[in-house]
Amino acid sequence: MTRARPGRRPGAPDTKGDILTAARTEFAAKGYDGASMRGIAARAGVDASLVHHYFRGKEKLFLAAMEIPFDPEVIAERVEGGPLATVGERAARTFFEIWGDPDRQGPLLAVLRSAMSHPDAARMLREFVTRSILSRVLLAFEGVPDAPLRAEAMVSHLIGVAIARYVVQLEPIASASDDEIVALIGPALQTYVDKALATKGLAAED
Amino acid sequence: MTRARPGRRPGAPDTKGDILTAARTEFAAKGYDGASMRGIAARAGVDASLVHHYFRGKEKLFLAAMEIPFDPEVIAERVEGGPLATVGERAARTFFEIWGDPDRQGPLLAVLRSAMSHPDAARMLREFVTRSILSRVLLAFEGVPDAPLRAEAMVSHLIGVAIARYVVQLEPIASASDDEIVALIGPALQTYVDKALATKGLAAED
Numbered sequence: 402m403t404r405a406r407p408g409r410r411p412g413a414p415d416t417k418g419d420i421l422t423a424a425r426t427e428f429a430a431k432g433y434d435g436a437s438m439r440g441i442a443a444r445a446g447v448d449a450s451l452v453h454h455y456f457r458g459k460e461k462l463f464l465a466a467m468e469i470p471f472d473p474e475v476i477a478e479r480v481e482g483g484p485l486a487t488v489g490e491r492a493a494r495t496f497f498e499i500w501g502d503p504d505r506q507g508p509l510l511a512v513l514r515s516a517m518s519h520p521d522a523a524r525m526l527r528e529f530v531t532r533s534i535l536s537r538v539l540l541a542f543e544g545v546p547d548a549p550l551r552a553e554a555m556v557s558h559l560i561g562v563a564i565a566r567y568v569v570q571l572e573p574i575a576s577a578s579d580d581e582i583v584a585l586i587g588p589a590l591q592t593y594v595d596k597a598l599a600t601k602g603l604a605a606e607d
Numbered sequence: 608m609t610r611a612r613p614g615r616r617p618g619a620p621d622t623k624g625d626i627l628t629a630a631r632t633e634f635a636a637k638g639y640d641g642a643s644m645r646g647i648a649a650r651a652g653v654d655a656s657l658v659h660h661y662f663r664g665k666e667k668l669f670l671a672a673m674e675i676p677f678d679p680e681v682i683a684e685r686v687e688g689g690p691l692a693t694v695g696e697r698a699a700r701t702f703f704e705i706w707g708d709p710d711r712q713g714p715l716l717a718v719l720r721s722a723m724s725h726p727d728a729a730r731m732l733r734e735f736v737t738r739s740i741l742s743r744v745l746l747a748f749e750g751v752p753d754a755p756l757r758a759e760a761m762v763s764h765l766i767g768v769a770i771a772r773y774v775v776q777l778e779p780i781a782s783a784s785d786d787e788i789v790a791l792i793g794p795a796l797q798t799y800v801d802k803a804l805a806t807k808g809l810a811a812e813d
């Protein structure tokens with residue numbers, strides 16, 4: 402099935418749309434790790450070089466196919482771009498800047514909803530978060546013991562707050578400003594780094 | 608619609624089942640706050656005293672109708688039953704004892720899934736969590752500034768970790784033992800109390 406796009410002539414081939422549709426099917430069937438550009442090209446009936454031409458790589462194709470409204474590279478740069486002593490605050494600020502944008506909130510909630518209800522979608526999300534987000538963010542956690550566990554606890558916390566604010570709409574947390582939320586959540590996130598370093602007799606450097 | 612129950616004679620009236628069905632409809636239509644025992648009785652076509660006889664009050668009826676597998680009173684006792692200096696650890700331990708029970712995990716995920724996808728269910732969950740859980744748990748937070756915001760951040764964190772562990776199944780957090788999880792999450796939850804008291808120049812007493 403191709404989707405009609407504004408400006409496209411009726412009956413004209415929508416190669417890009419065909420690739421996105423093939424990608425959604427392939428990612429659902431094989432997960433993020435198992436899917437390949439070659440397999441998606443075959444499913445769309447196009448040459449693999451065309452898929453590369455349009456989407457550059459598997460990650461970009463996944464982001465486009467799932468309509469994920471952020472770039473994991475940019476997130477990683479924000480989380481890495483500062484001292485470990487303020488990583489909690491930076492993670493919270495980056496997260497709520499993205500979620501606070503009404504145009505991005507809908508697609509993000511759709512991904513989360515889908516993962517809550519469909520094991521295939523949960524697997525895709527798990528593999529994508531692990532490969533694309535955590536693996537990059539962990540570069541900022543050099544020297545922190547149990548860094549993967551702690552980074553996942555931080556991400557989990559942020560997701561939980563997003564659900565409380567944007568889905569369940571608990572008050573007063575839903576109506577708090579982003580600045581208040583960052584001031585509230587940042588120190589708890591920071592604990593994950595600080596407590597780990599403290600076990601080594603270290604402190605996060607300013 | 609009545610559901611057949613084991614041991615019930617075919618055709619025999621299932622008053623309790625009728626009340627539960629009426630309660631689900633009434634809670635969905637009016638929310639937790641708006642629904643009343645009287646309205647549910649009327650919808651089920653029975654006397655209000657019979658609803659009280661079977662379920663004692665609105666909260667117990669809600670727990671039964673939504674198949675919520677824990678008692679908010681017991682949770683509140685656990686969270687209150689100790690010094691404020693260890694409230695984070697107690698909250699984490701209580702939460703993961705309930706979620707770690709396979710018989711209770713399914714119903715809890717069903718409630719969460721439903722809230723993610725249906726605004727009526729989200730409203731019910733919000734009102735129930737506010738009235739039944741937060742209002743009780745907050746009794747343990749006497750003297751903590753911004754206690755409602757901080758308690759909601761704690762609950763949000765726990766829900767986020769449940770999603771990461773039981774739905775998305777991120778590793779290594781999904782396979783960590785409950786003891787490891789309590790040791791990991793407890794100190795971050797505790798931050799919400801400790802930072803608030805620190806702004807008043809106080810510390811949580813052991």
